[in-house]
Amino acid sequence: MDETATDAAVDAPGEGAGPGAAPAEADEGAGPSAPDAAGGDPVVVGEGVRKSYGDVDALDGVDLDVAAGEVFGLIGPNGAGKTTLVRALTGTTEAEGDLRVFGAPPREVDPARIGLLPQSFDPPARLTARELVDYYGGLYDAARDTESVLDDVGMADDADAWYETLSGGQKRRTCVATAVVNDPDLLFLDEPTTGIDPAGRRAIHRLIERLAAGGTTVFLTSHAMDEVERLADRVAMLRDGRVVASGAPERLVADHGGAPRLDATLADPTTEATVETVAAGVRERLGGEPTVEATDDGLRVRGVRPEAIGDAVAALDDAGVAFDSLSWSEPSLEDVYLRLTGEEYARRGGEGGTAETVPDGGGATETASEGGDR
Numbered sequence: 001m002d003e004t005a006t007d008a009a010v011d012a013p014g015e016g017a018g019p020g021a022a023p024a025e026a027d028e029g030a031g032p033s034a035p036d037a038a039g040g041d042p043v044v045v046g047e048g049v050r051k052s053y054g055d056v057d058a059l060d061g062v063d064l065d066v067a068a069g070e071v072f073g074l075i076g077p078n079g080a081g082k083t084t085l086v087r088a089l090t091g092t093t094e095a096e097g098d099l100r101v102f103g104a105p106p107r108e109v110d111p112a113r114i115g116l117l118p119q120s121f122d123p124p125a126r127l128t129a130r131e132l133v134d135y136y137g138g139l140y141d142a143a144r145d146t147e148s149v150l151d152d153v154g155m156a157d158d159a160d161a162w163y164e165t166l167s168g169g170q171k172r173r174t175c176v177a178t179a180v181v182n183d184p185d186l187l188f189l190d191e192p193t194t195g196i197d198p199a200g201r202r203a204i205h206r207l208i209e210r211l212a213a214g215g216t217t218v219f220l221t222s223h224a225m226d227e228v229e230r231l232a233d234r235v236a237m238l239r240d241g242r243v244v245a246s247g248a249p250e251r252l253v254a255d256h257g258g259a260p261r262l263d264a265t266l267a268d269p270t271t272e273a274t275v276e277t278v279a280a281g282v283r284e285r286l287g288g289e290p291t292v293e294a295t296d297d298g299l300r301v302r303g304v305r306p307e308a309i310g311d312a313v314a315a316l317d318d319a320g321v322a323f324d325s326l327s328w329s330e331p332s333l334e335d336v337y338l339r340l341t342g343e344e345y346a347r348r349g350g351e352g353g354t355a356e357t358v359p360d361g362g363g364a365t366e367t368a369s370e371g372g373d374r
């Protein structure tokens with residue numbers, strides 16, 4: 001990963017600036033634009049991209065650029081505009097603004113250079129997985145060997161089954177195979193691992209890593225934050241058709257993921273009194289400003305460094321709180337997502353279970369309001 005990509009830029013919701021729009025306002029030294037060590041042109045560029053469906057602004061001024069060989073993650077709530085952006089960049093829908101792929105308007109790009117796995121894809125059902133990969137490979141002058149592509153996605157053993165008889169995950173694996181059979185220079189994957197089991201996900205992840213290592217640029221849309229955190233060199237978060245944050249995942253996590261937390265699954269229902277008692281105990285034992293919140297099945301104490309876990313557990317004991325299990329974790333991209341989309345606040349607010357304020361992660365998006373769910 002290129003070090004110049006490690007700074008995160010966050011735009012406050014409603015201000016509408018995308019990753020490349022306001023570098024002067026980004027963190028010092030921030031590089032929201034695509035890094036390109038070779039100094040080459042970005043493979044994908046979008047400036048002021050807009051797309052409306054009636055009254056709905058699916059894309060509301062998106063700026064982004066993606067460098068050659070980069071894995072670029074696009075995340076955001078349902079309805080944020082991710083699929084619309086992929087469609088605009090692949091020329092499958094018209095959009096306003098400046099869009100360039102390999103320096104050309106999307107519809108003028110040589111299809112042989114592009115791989116596209118759409119979110120919804122229904123290939124002919126009465127072909128086998130092998131026949132489908134053969135068929136899609138046959139659309140190009142040069143294609144990869146069918147067997148090796150099937151092997152890449154873990155479909156070698158099921159290659160002779162009709163597509164319609166495959167399980168959901170097997171179908172998705174087959175669709176991934178058809179998207180990479182032309183060995184594209186730029187690969188768009190819109191939620192590639194939806195419905196795929198853990199072993200299959202790993203196979204797809206390894207495939208993406210291999211392709212990127214070989215120079216393929218990957219534009220990855222996913223709701224699986226662990227997947228994006230693992231694979232992406234940089235991430236852009238869309239909300240309501242706008243990029244609200246961008247940067248390397250680890251930078252976004254450092255800047256906006258919040259504090260490490262200790263989660264306790266409680267034997268008894270969590271009451272407000274329990275939260276307050278534990279909060280008083282952890283403040284006394286740990287000092288500083290750790291916060292305590294109710295979760296679906298217990299309590300979360302934020303701001304607990306590894307060396308203070310014992311004190312936090314002692315605070316639970318002091319409060320007479322019986323727990324079934326404990327887990328400690330560093331913040332992740334999922335925390336960034338929940339904070340910057342406002343979904344964390346919406347969920348907890350709905351439960352009415354938060355007794356302490358959610359800690360400030362230092363981001364400019366602390367005022368994030370409702371998530372963009374349809």
Ligand SMILES: Nc1ncnc2c1ncn2[C@@H]1O[C@H](COP(=O)(O)OP(=O)(O)OP(=O)(O)O)[C@@H](O)[C@H]1O
Pocket residue numbers: 053056057058076077078079080081082083084085119374
């Ligand atoms: N063909 C269409 N006609 C009308 N509205 C559309 C159309 N396609 C998308 N939209 C609207 O545009 C907005 C963005 O949709 P889009 O599918 O791009 O979101 P998304 O981020 O991909 O969502 P998801 O995570 O659910 O796949 C939504 O409000 C959606 O209802």
